[in-house]
Amino acid sequence: MKNIVEIRWHGRGGQGAKTAALLLADVAFQTGKYVQGFPEYGPERMGAPITAYNRISENDIRVHSNIYEPDYVVVVDESLLETVDVTAGLKKEGAVIVNTEKNKEDIIPLLGGYEGRVYVIDARAISIAALGRYFPNSPMLAAIVNVSGVMDRETFMNEMRGSYAHKFASKPEVIEGNMKALEMAFDQVH
Amino acid sequence: MAKRDRLSGNEAVAEALRQINPDVMPAFPITPSTEIPQYFSKYCADGKVDTEFIPVESEHSAMSAAIGAESAGARTVSATSSAGMAYMWEELYLASANRLPLALALVNRALSGPININCDHSDSMGARDAGWIQLYAETNQEAYDNMVQAYRIAEHKDVRLPIMICQDGFITSHAVQNIMLMDDAEVKGFVGEYEPEHSLLKDTMAVGPYSVSNYYMEARRAQMEALRNAKAVVKAVGEEFGELTGRKYGWFEEYCMEDAEVAIVIIGSAAGTAKDAVDRLRKEGKKVGLIKVRMFRPFPGTEIAEALKNVKAVGLMDRTESFNDCCGPLGAEVTAALFRAKKQCEMINWVYGLGGRDVRVEDIEKVFADLYDAVENGTNDTYRYLGVRE
Structure with a gap:
C-alpha cells in the first residue's frame, strides 16, 4: 500500500455513501492506520448528489481539504454518471468502481475518457439477494477494499463483523445478511 | 491509560462532556452542532451521566437557562452554531458580565445570508467582544482537549468567565479521524469538582443587577481584569494538561x-x-x-x-x-x-x-x-x- 490512499465516493442522499466512507475509516483504523472519513454536504435532501471522502495513511493526516486527485473513485449511483464528472482528477494508476448491472464495456464510454482501471459491481442484485432490500453501501465498501487492497479480505471481514455487531446492536438479525453482501461483493467486483 | 480511538469532532466533544459529567445542559439543535446535544442527551437517558438535560425551545432560552443554572452553582454547558449563537446574543453578554464560568461548545458555521450551513468563523468572531474566553481547534483532538481544559480555565477564581470551545463546522465536527482519549478518571481528576465561591443556592449573590453610570464603568473594568487574568490561567492549565497527556497547549x-x-x-x-x-x-x-x-x-x-x-x-x-x-x-x-x-x-x-x-x-x-x-x-x-x- 502507498503511504496515503485517497478515495472519493459519489452517491445520492439516503444511499449511505457517507456511512460507507465512515465504515471504511472505521475498519482501516482498526488495522492501525491513520484515517479520515468525511462527507461534503450540499443541499440536505434525499436523492441529491453527495460526495464523501476517505484518507487512509501510515502517518498522521493534517490536511483538511476535499480530495481533488483521488486514487480511487466509488460511484454508488449509476445515474450520477450523466451529471457528475466522477473521474475528475482521478489518477491514471488508480481505478473507478461503478455500481451497475451493465457490463464494463457499456460503462467505460460514460467515464469521460478515463484511462485507468474500471470496475463494475451489481450492488443492487447483491443487496437484494443477501438482505432482501436495496442498501448499496455494504457491497460498495467490500468492492473498494478489494480493488484498493487497503487491507486483506480476512482482516476486513473480521473487522466488519465487529463493526456491524456494534452498529446493529439493536437488530442483530441483519448482521448475517450484511456479511453475506460483503462476501458476495468481494467476489463479484470485476 | 490513554485510549486510541477514531471520532468525529462532535463525538469527541460529547465524549469529553460525558467524562466531565456537568450538572446541567440546556440546548437547542442547530446544524452542525446538533450531534453534541444529541449524543449527550443519549448519555443522560442511558444513565451514563447524571446531568440535567433541558430541552429548551430556542437558543435564547438555552443560554438563559445556562445562566440560571450556573448562577445556582451548577456546572453548565450548552452547544450551538451560527444563527443559534446569534439568537443567544443578549445572554452572551449577561453570562460574562455576571461572571458565570459556563462553557459553550461552538461549532463554527457561517451566518446568513445567503443561508449556508458550512464553516466560517463569522458566528464566534462576531461575538469576540462579548467578554468570553475563546479557544479554537485545528482538529478533533484539539476540540476534545480544549473541552477537557475548559472548566479549569473558566472556573479559576481569578477568572470566573464563560468560555467558548470552538471547532470548524463539518470540517472537524463531522470528519472521523484518529484521536487519543483520556481515562474517565483522569479527566475527572483533572477537571475536579466545581465549588463556586458564591452561588444563589449557597449564599447570596447579585445576578443581573442594574448599574447606574456611577458604577457601570468600574464593573466593566473589573470584567476586563478577569479576562486579562485568563491569559496566565490558559497557559498554566495547558501546561498541566501537557504533563498529563503529552499534548501541551499555549496561546x-x-x-x-x-x-x-x-x-x-x-x-x-x-x-x-x-x-x-x-x-x-x-x-x-x-x-x-x-x-x-x-x-x-x-x-x-x-x-x-x-x-x-x-x-x-x-x-x-x-x-x-x-x-x-x-x-x-x-x-x-x-x-x-x-x-x-x-x-x-x-x-x-x-x-x-x-x-x-x-x-x-x-x-x-x-x-x-x-x-x-x-x-x-x-x-x-x-x-x-x-x-x-x-
Whole structure:
C-alpha cells in the first residue's frame, strides 16, 4: 500500500455513501492506520448528489481539504454518471468502481475518457439477494477494499463483523445478511 | 491509560462532556452542532451521566437557562452554531458580565445570508467582544482537549468567565479521524469538582443587577481584569494538561517559525492544511512558517508580535468578513499588535474559506508566493480574497 490512499465516493442522499466512507475509516483504523472519513454536504435532501471522502495513511493526516486527485473513485449511483464528472482528477494508476448491472464495456464510454482501471459491481442484485432490500453501501465498501487492497479480505471481514455487531446492536438479525453482501461483493467486483 | 480511538469532532466533544459529567445542559439543535446535544442527551437517558438535560425551545432560552443554572452553582454547558449563537446574543453578554464560568461548545458555521450551513468563523468572531474566553481547534483532538481544559480555565477564581470551545463546522465536527482519549478518571481528576465561591443556592449573590453610570464603568473594568487574568490561567492549565497527556497547549502554536522569513497567522482546521503547504515549501528551501492562534480572547498580541519579529512579510488569514473595508478581526488584532511593537513588515490580510469554501494546500502555497512577491516588490493591495471568483 502507498503511504496515503485517497478515495472519493459519489452517491445520492439516503444511499449511505457517507456511512460507507465512515465504515471504511472505521475498519482501516482498526488495522492501525491513520484515517479520515468525511462527507461534503450540499443541499440536505434525499436523492441529491453527495460526495464523501476517505484518507487512509501510515502517518498522521493534517490536511483538511476535499480530495481533488483521488486514487480511487466509488460511484454508488449509476445515474450520477450523466451529471457528475466522477473521474475528475482521478489518477491514471488508480481505478473507478461503478455500481451497475451493465457490463464494463457499456460503462467505460460514460467515464469521460478515463484511462485507468474500471470496475463494475451489481450492488443492487447483491443487496437484494443477501438482505432482501436495496442498501448499496455494504457491497460498495467490500468492492473498494478489494480493488484498493487497503487491507486483506480476512482482516476486513473480521473487522466488519465487529463493526456491524456494534452498529446493529439493536437488530442483530441483519448482521448475517450484511456479511453475506460483503462476501458476495468481494467476489463479484470485476 | 490513554485510549486510541477514531471520532468525529462532535463525538469527541460529547465524549469529553460525558467524562466531565456537568450538572446541567440546556440546548437547542442547530446544524452542525446538533450531534453534541444529541449524543449527550443519549448519555443522560442511558444513565451514563447524571446531568440535567433541558430541552429548551430556542437558543435564547438555552443560554438563559445556562445562566440560571450556573448562577445556582451548577456546572453548565450548552452547544450551538451560527444563527443559534446569534439568537443567544443578549445572554452572551449577561453570562460574562455576571461572571458565570459556563462553557459553550461552538461549532463554527457561517451566518446568513445567503443561508449556508458550512464553516466560517463569522458566528464566534462576531461575538469576540462579548467578554468570553475563546479557544479554537485545528482538529478533533484539539476540540476534545480544549473541552477537557475548559472548566479549569473558566472556573479559576481569578477568572470566573464563560468560555467558548470552538471547532470548524463539518470540517472537524463531522470528519472521523484518529484521536487519543483520556481515562474517565483522569479527566475527572483533572477537571475536579466545581465549588463556586458564591452561588444563589449557597449564599447570596447579585445576578443581573442594574448599574447606574456611577458604577457601570468600574464593573466593566473589573470584567476586563478577569479576562486579562485568563491569559496566565490558559497557559498554566495547558501546561498541566501537557504533563498529563503529552499534548501541551499555549496561546498559539508556532510551526517552523525559528528562521521564517515569511509567515502566516491562521485559526482552526485550515492550519493543518497550511502546515502541509509549509512542509512542501520548506522542501524547496523556502523559509516559511505559521502561527496558529488557539486563544483569540484574550488576544495574545504582544507575544504574537514577538514571534513575528524577524519576518519580512506576514499573511493574516481571516475566515470571516468584517465589512470594514480594510481587514478581518484577526488581521486587525495582529496589525495593531505589530504596530504597538514598532515592528514594520509587509502585511496582507486574506479573507478565505467563507461558507465552507474549501481550502487546499495549493491555496496556501499561493498565499506564500504572494507574500514573497510583496517582499520583493512591495504591495498596496493589502486586503484580499482567497480563491474567490470575481
